[in-house]
Amino acid sequence: MNFNFDKIIDRSNNFSAKWSEMNKIFGTNTLLPMWVADMDFLTAPCIMDALKDRLEQGIFGYTTRPYSYNESIVNWLDNRFSWKIKQEWLMFSPAVITSISLLIQNLTQKNDKIMIQEPVYSPFHSIVESNERDLVISPLVKLDDGSYVMDYEDIEAKIKDVKIFILCNPHNPVGRVWTREELTRLGEICLKHNVLVISDEIHSDIILKNHKHTPFASISKEIEENTITCMAPTKTFNLAGLQSSFLVIPNPSHYEVMDKAFSRLDIKRNNAFSLVATEAAYNYGEDWLDELLKYIEDNIDFAIEYIKTNIPQLKVKKPEGTYLLWVDFNNLNVDEKDLKNALISKGRVALSDGSSFGIGGDGYYRINLACPRSMVLECLKRIEFAINSL
Ligand SMILES: Cc1ncc(COP(=O)(O)O)c(C=O)c1O
Structure with a gap:
């Protein structure tokens, strides 16, 4: 691996919708943000270099x-x-x-x-x-x-x-x-x-x-x-x-x-x-992208394995593309509002609510896995904890 996708990047001063606009939907900005589809990785070094050169032109x-x-x-x-x-x-x-x-x-x-x-x-x-x-x-x-x-x-x-x-x-x-x-x-x-x-x-x-x-x-x-x-x-x-x-x-x-x-x-x-x-x-970004894809695929495999082992009530199918996991929570047989509240107040995790995707989305959540593996693990533990609290 030439690029470090495990590194946690502090985005608190990044003016990030994903990290700083949770309060609009979830009522607080203190959740683990796994919703908006952007990535918590640094972009490719070749892009940073090109931007620095451009900035230097002034x-x-x-x-x-x-x-x-x-x-x-x-x-x-x-x-x-x-x-x-x-x-x-x-x-x-x-x-x-x-x-x-x-x-x-x-x-x-x-x-x-x-x-x-x-x-x-x-x-x-x-x-x-x-x-x-x-x-x-x-x-x-x-x-x-x-x-x-x-x-x-x-x-x-x-x-x-x-x-x-x-x-x-x-x-x-x-x-x-x-x-x-x-x-x-x-x-x-x-x-x-x-x-x-x-x-x-x-x-x-x-x-x-x-x-x-x-x-x-x-x-x-x-x-x-x-x-x-x-x-x-x-x-x-x-x-x-x-x-x-x-x-x-x-x-x-x-x-x-x-x-x-x-x-x-x-x-x-x-x-x-x-x-x-x-x-x-x-x-120049192809090498970076190829490594990113491996990392994302490992994140997806990791999350699916975790769910199968620890939260088997949830149903999930491996995606073919995107870094998004579409997870079926319907088997929990709990009230949607109770589940949503538990994910926010007990799990402290921000997921995209399936119902916002229209017909067929009720009871599902979309989880954005384009983040360091430690964040994926933390997210899954939080979901598990929220479900166990119901
Ligand atoms: C399918 C799809 N189209 C468009 C967008 C947003 O693209 P843009 O920010 O360029 O409008 C997204 C973002 O998640 C998306 O998933």
């Missing part, structure tokens, strides 16, 4: 994106996913949810139908509603072995008149890395019904052993034209506070609409730090 005027910035993204997508894109398909955006909201605003009308699959990252739901579009939900189906699949019959039954399908690929919170076959079937349904796909692939770099990320747009030429992909280095390299993401828009008419939308808001330039951090990450 001038932070308006930026322009060099050719090398776009090239670093194009090469990353080719190296990691064998996805060959053109530089002119790339568009900068500060954040993925900003992109999805702007896509909805500019490619649909009020009360148009937008389909999502729940349980899913909750802004998918809220961003459709806050833009006054009609939400159509196709719940994922949970199989007996604890894994999730798409319900194609349900999608087909509900997709008439839907304008946009928002896909979470890989999926937060259930941890599926959708296979090429699964995505192809979905893509064909969307083509048949003329439904544009927004594929949120922010978790595409966090893929565990024996799984492979397939960019939705890479499946076929027709699907490529019918897909807008949202990606970012922010989950992968822990850079969310720098606000750097991008869209891949192969269809020129969609590109033109979105280019105008970003121009109208004057959101066209990276900040000086996101620019160099993104390029450094994609050019």
Whole structure:
């Protein structure tokens, strides 16, 4: 190991949402934070070096994106996913949810139908509603072995008149890395019904052993034209506070609409730090990422083993991607409020409540395992203690 992921980093002065905004949801900031999806690891040294160099320049005027910035993204997508894109398909955006909201605003009308699959990252739901579009939900189906699949019959039954399908690929919170076959079937349904796909692939770099990320747009030429992909280095390299993401828009008419939308808001330039951090990450961050993935996978295996041995009432299936563990607490057969209170007041641990992910989330909690192993152990002990107190 060249990088020390065991090291505990004090984030009390880090102005961190994960550590300092717990009071908004849990009523206190003194819990162990295992909720917001950012990592308690230092980012890659190559990124820190690039940022230090940029800081040393001491001038932070308006930026322009060099050719090398776009090239670093194009090469990353080719190296990691064998996805060959053109530089002119790339568009900068500060954040993925900003992109999805702007896509909805500019490619649909009020009360148009937008389909999502729940349980899913909750802004998918809220961003459709806050833009006054009609939400159509196709719940994922949970199989007996604890894994999730798409319900194609349900999608087909509900997709008439839907304008946009928002896909979470890989999926937060259930941890599926959708296979090429699964995505192809979905893509064909969307083509048949003329439904544009927004594929949120922010978790595409966090893929565990024996799984492979397939960019939705890479499946076929027709699907490529019918897909807008949202990606970012922010989950992968822990850079969310720098606000750097991008869209891949192969269809020129969609590109033109979105280019105008970003121009109208004057959101066209990276900040000086996101620019160099993104390029450094994609050019030099691969070794760090490969070690990170091993560490995360070991954390996940460790947590699953701990749960099986010490809290067997909980049910959990190993995710295929993401650093998030989706845990079923329903077997406890306790009142949801009592459980929530026990986790906060006895366990002193902040977990993401499954019900916030929509249909299918009740009785589940999502645990963020992108932290030093000692924190994972502490979290599990606290959950165990909270459950035993019920
Ligand atoms: C699926 C998914 N999309 C988007 C985001 C947020 O991305 P951004 O901060 O770029 O809006 C998250 C964060 O957890 C996520 O899990």
